[in-house]
Amino acid sequence: MKIPYSWLKELVPNLPSVTELEPIFAQLGLPLEGVEEVAAPPAGVLLVAVKAAEAMPGTQLTKLTLDVGEHGEKVIASGAGNAVGLPAGTMLALVSPGTELGGMTYGVRALQGVESWGMAASAKELSLGESSAGLMLFPAGTAKPGTPLRELWAADHVLDVEVTPNRADVLSALGLARDLAAFLKLDLVQPPMGPQAVGEGEIRVSLPEKGIRIERDPTQKLRFGCDRFVARTVSGLRNGPAPLWMQRRVTLAGMRSIDLIVDTSNYVMLELGQPTALYDRRDVRGDQILVAFGLRQGEVVRDLLGGEHEVGPEDLLILDGAQPEVSTVAEAFETAGQPRVGDTVLGIAGIVGGDHGHVRADTTDVVVEVAHFDPVLLRRTSTRLGLKTDAVFRYERGVDPLLPERAAARLVGLLGDAGGQVHPGATVVGDPEIPGRIEATGEQIRALLGMPVDTEEMRGILTRLGCVVEGEGDTLSVLPPSWRVDMAIWQDLAEEVARLHGFVHLPETLPTLRVHESNLGAEREGVARATLRRTLAGLGAQEVVTYTFTSDEEAHKARTERPGVRLRNPLSADRTALRTALYPSLVKAAQAHAKGDRALIFEMGRIFPATGETERMGLLMRGPLAPRTDQAGVAGDFRAFKGLVESLAGTLGASFELRQLRGDAVPAALHPGIAGEVVWNGQSVGWLGALHPEIAQAFGLKGDTFLMEAALPLPPREWAFRDPSRAPAAWRDLAVITPTGVSYGEIAALLREHGGALLESVEPFDVFTGEQIGAGNRSVAVRLVFRGEKTLTDAEVDPVMEQLMTAVRAQGWTIREK
Numbered sequence: 001m002k003i004p005y006s007w008l009k010e011l012v013p014n015l016p017s018v019t020e021l022e023p024i025f026a027q028l029g030l031p032l033e034g035v036e037e038v039a040a041p042p043a044g045v046l047l048v049a050v051k052a053a054e055a056m057p058g059t060q061l062t063k064l065t066l067d068v069g070e071h072g073e074k075v076i077a078s079g080a081g082n083a084v085g086l087p088a089g090t091m092l093a094l095v096s097p098g099t100e101l102g103g104m105t106y107g108v109r110a111l112q113g114v115e116s117w118g119m120a121a122s123a124k125e126l127s128l129g130e131s132s133a134g135l136m137l138f139p140a141g142t143a144k145p146g147t148p149l150r151e152l153w154a155a156d157h158v159l160d161v162e163v164t165p166n167r168a169d170v171l172s173a174l175g176l177a178r179d180l181a182a183f184l185k186l187d188l189v190q191p192p193m194g195p196q197a198v199g200e201g202e203i204r205v206s207l208p209e210k211g212i213r214i215e216r217d218p219t220q221k222l223r224f225g226c227d228r229f230v231a232r233t234v235s236g237l238r239n240g241p242a243p244l245w246m247q248r249r250v251t252l253a254g255m256r257s258i259d260l261i262v263d264t265s266n267y268v269m270l271e272l273g274q275p276t277a278l279y280d281r282r283d284v285r286g287d288q289i290l291v292a293f294g295l296r297q298g299e300v301v302r303d304l305l306g307g308e309h310e311v312g313p314e315d316l317l318i319l320d321g322a323q324p325e326v327s328t329v330a331e332a333f334e335t336a337g338q339p340r341v342g343d344t345v346l347g348i349a350g351i352v353g354g355d356h357g358h359v360r361a362d363t364t365d366v367v368v369e370v371a372h373f374d375p376v377l378l379r380r381t382s383t384r385l386g387l388k389t390d391a392v393f394r395y396e397r398g399v400d401p402l403l404p405e406r407a408a409a410r411l412v413g414l415l416g417d418a419g420g421q422v423h424p425g426a427t428v429v430g431d432p433e434i435p436g437r438i439e440a441t442g443e444q445i446r447a448l449l450g451m452p453v454d455t456e457e458m459r460g461i462l463t464r465l466g467c468v469v470e471g472e473g474d475t476l477s478v479l480p481p482s483w484r485v486d487m488a489i490w491q492d493l494a495e496e497v498a499r500l501h502g503f504v505h506l507p508e509t510l511p512t513l514r515v516h517e518s519n520l521g522a523e524r525e526g527v528a529r530a531t532l533r534r535t536l537a538g539l540g541a542q543e544v545v546t547y548t549f550t551s552d553e554e555a556h557k558a559r560t561e562r563p564g565v566r567l568r569n570p571l572s573a574d575r576t577a578l579r580t581a582l583y584p585s586l587v588k589a590a591q592a593h594a595k596g597d598r599a600l601i602f603e604m605g606r607i608f609p610a611t612g613e614t615e616r617m618g619l620l621m622r623g624p625l626a627p628r629t630d631q632a633g634v635a636g637d638f639r640a641f642k643g644l645v646e647s648l649a650g651t652l653g654a655s656f657e658l659r660q661l662r663g664d665a666v667p668a669a670l671h672p673g674i675a676g677e678v679v680w681n682g683q684s685v686g687w688l689g690a691l692h693p694e695i696a697q698a699f700g701l702k703g704d705t706f707l708m709e710a711a712l713p714l715p716p717r718e719w720a721f722r723d724p725s726r727a728p729a730a731w732r733d734l735a736v737i738t739p740t741g742v743s744y745g746e747i748a749a750l751l752r753e754h755g756g757a758l759l760e761s762v763e764p765f766d767v768f769t770g771e772q773i774g775a776g777n778r779s780v781a782v783r784l785v786f787r788g789e790k791t792l793t794d795a796e797v798d799p800v801m802e803q804l805m806t807a808v809r810a811q812g813w814t815i816r817e818k
Helices: 005-011 018-027 173-184 244-252 260-272 375-385 390-395 404-417 442-449 455-464 490-501 524-538 552-558 583-592 638-651 693-698 744-754 794-810
Strands: 002-004 032-038 045-055 062-067 073-078 091-095 108-111 114-117 156-161 204-206 226-235 277-280 288-293 299-302 308-311 316-320 345-348 366-373 427-429 438-441 468-470 475-479 599-607 614-622 656-660 670-680 683-691 705-712 730-739 759-768 777-786
Touching (some): 002 005, 002 244, 005 173, 018 173, 173 260, 173 455, 244 260, 277 345, 308 375, 438 442, 438 490, 552 693, 614 638, 638 656, 638 683, 656 744, 730 794, 744 759, 777 794
Antiparallel strands (some): 062 073, 108 114, 226 366, 277 366, 468 475, 614 705, 670 683, 759 777
């Protein structure tokens, strides 16, 4: 939020300088995002009075005759739209000849036959605001003609304050000044109150009798939408430019000056933090305002800027008296002969005014609306309609529910100062909720903050913040002020004590680390993943992070399960659901780099199949494992890929086994003849093999692609240590002839099962096929390593070999003789 320093200085007269404020705001939890130094206009920019404004025939220019004070009467030609028909006496900013502005020196020049003496300027041309749509205009009598503008528009600093969502009370000059005064223990000067209401107002107001539960949950709190509404009236206004001092503050606060009535409304919001709305009384038919839920679904409301919005039964609206007094506008449609409801909408409550009832240039009589609306309802409506205004920005954070009467008085007072006649009465309806009393003790607060703060100091801090503090001794019974809607529990009191006592006084102590029993070992899975990630990177693989989203088309191409979890608002047409497998993401990543001849990538991420969300690890290899350089490379075939995974397991100290898969057991992603089940530390965790050729073709991948996908976390292995055997090993070789369909894993499992305690390991070293062993057969030669507690003799090993060969023959296999 932007606020000029001079405004704060007026409210807190003894406020420190701008340079001293930055650390103070930081301690208050309201850090400054920036401080902008705004220079005064150049000395040659003068306030001058319009004597006559005449259209120049055949051009789009206006001839302005000006009273320039000691310079006499001057004439200029202006192309600004708001120069047409300017009333006599209206004042504007004139850049006089000889003045340098924006790197350009202005003088006298002929425009369509008029000797134009300088230039009438906009706010943007003077670097005083962002508006370039028209001339800067001021009310008649603002100053003596010829007065330098810098005498009334002095240099200033604009503070850009970062306000957290819970501190709606500081979204105003008064709110910031209140916090600064409390922290610095300085006097606060309250803004003028304005004429207080006496008697009833001229406008009748009806609030909705029926509330709404926004989630359609019968147990949820019933929301009535508006619990306070104040209406007052002002007549006899002459709309035009706002006073210079008001324009200055509104402009420096980052808003655009419009006219007297609109600027006054914005000024009160910036000063007090209470949004207001003003309606042309001509459009408030029957001198009645209806606050009601909902038009029928799809009804269109046009706002004051011409935008159209479809509203529904959960949107709170402000309507004029053309509607009967009903609790919902939907009931009004049952009454024959009533006007179309969209033509009676004065505004979407708390968000934006309607085209019907908006203030115009010829508005003289206005109805002032100041209300307190439900923040939840307003946020839902504004979000759905895409309307984020300064008003709803404040309402959705929590405006003071007791502020409407004061804001209404301030607003009508300012309009009265501008020449309007203020009606003394006011219409006030509704019964707002205010913060309740909070009970706490000084010891509670000290224990939470971890710093010594005397209970009496706490009383002083909370009192300076506007709280009513009761209780004796260490007891605190606190009634928060109505503007502090964020104070609800005793921890909120502790936060306020810490802010104003000063976070800088927090003692420098090391935090006590207390680990609950349930958290012991909680880091193991994270450490295991980090170790797995580092090991894969050490083996030459690069990690990729892909989208968790996929589409039905991609799932069909990859032959994986159709996605079941859909996105309501997908990022794009190819990311409409959550993926059910990890490997399509890796294949797609490989496709993106298909021009390269080598890829070794891995990913760890979540998938969402019908069986439930789970985490997976995927590994993909294409091309040579190690490209050829000055030395021979390593081919990227299946053996290399399997060896890579074996190296991974070996580095992690895990046992790894690959069991061949056949028939229906082969995953749809893999080649039917090159597919295996991954067994990690004795548990099946996934699969490994070559990508199915049809999938590779669908993704445009040529050449072999190898994949592995495994469930995370990988099963751990209990570590055990033993002394190395001092006895030498005894080796035996055995060639087993089996049908071609029998895998080595089946042979090794049989030998281990019958090898007894002496058999230490089984390793294959040769595979032979040929006529010598018959068609459809193959010979797998394995090396058997035996080891005991002492050197083994043939008499001890031979019986084990006989037992193994017997088991082989029992399977219907044969032993290849020498």
